[in-house]
Amino acid sequence: MSSKETRLVLWLEEVRKEDTPLVGGKNANLGEMIVAGIPVPPGFAVTAYAFKYFLEKTGLGEKIYEMLRKLDVNNTKELEETTRRVREMILAQPMPPEIEEEIKRYYYDLAKKLNMEPSKLRVAVRSSATAEDLPEASFAGQQDTYLNVYGADAVVEHVKRCWASLFTARATFYRVAHGIPHERTHMSVTVQKMVNSRAAGVMFTLHPVTGDESVIVIESGWGLGEAVVGGKVTPDEFIVERGSFRV
Incomplete structure (x- = not known):
């Protein structure tokens, strides 16, 4: 096992696509974008190793996975109640000091930078x-994102909230439906400087409905991109031809 694989936290510029099992698809792609010279808000990744360490150190892992093994995901009431209990167990558990200290150190170092x-x-x-970004399944948008978090203690708490969101009813059902074992899905967390955007959105490198690879589709709205991603607004749509970049 490499030294990177046992790191609790990594700077985004340290991660690459091959680190996806350690930092998840989002962080790995952000690292690749930084290497490519694309402007990316600075930040760090709390690794999946930290998540696994948390579950092992607290003893929650064995309890949670046993609960999920017994769960009938087709029983909606049972699914909702069991996953709620799992999330509550995670949120109620104090963060191990070694993880908490590392997250805070990186947060303070980010501020210093x-x-x-x-x-x-x-x-x-x-x-x-x-x-998150498997060829046969897409988990994008199923776990939580928190914006405008400030203060080291709050960051640590919201990392736990992201971990807990791995066990929403929706995400749990989706894993079972796609035959993905709960024990093999872990959670890394991105912590990035907020950008006070004038406008933001999503770019698809092919048409998301037709699959047409000759176009790029951009959906955007005023303010933060969360409103677009969360379906809270009807976004403006721009279809751009590859090569000519004609809209």
């Missing part, structure tokens, strides 16, 4: 599951 007071550094805390 940006020449900001830590109390004024607002970040996005984003889920990055290790099964």
Whole structure:
């Protein structure tokens, strides 16, 4: 096992696509974008190793997976109640000091890099599951994202909330439906400086409905991209031809 695989936290610029099992698809792609010279808000990844360490250190892993093995996901009431209990167990458990200290250290170092007071550094805390971008299944959007989080204690708490969101009823049902064992799906978390965007959105490198690879589709709205991703607004849509970049 390499030293990277036992790291609790990594800077985004340290991760690459091959690190997806450690940092999830979102973090791995952000790392690749940084290497490619694309502007990316600075930040760090709390690794899937930290998530597994948390479950093992607290003894929650064995309890949670036993509960999920007995769960009938087709029983809606049982699914909702069991997954709620799992999330409550995670949130009620104190963060192991070694993980908490490492997250806080990186948060303070990020503030230092940006020449900001830590109390004024607002970040996005984003889920990055290790099964997020599989060829046969897409978990994107199933776990939680938190915006405008500030303060080291709050960041630590929201990392736990992201971990807990791996066990929503929807995500749990989806894993079972696609034959993906719960024990093999882990959660990394992205912590990035917030950007006060004038407009934001999503770019698809092919048409998301027709699969047409000759176009790029951009859906955008005013303000933060969360409104577009969360379906809270009807976005503007731009279809761009590859090569000519004609809209």
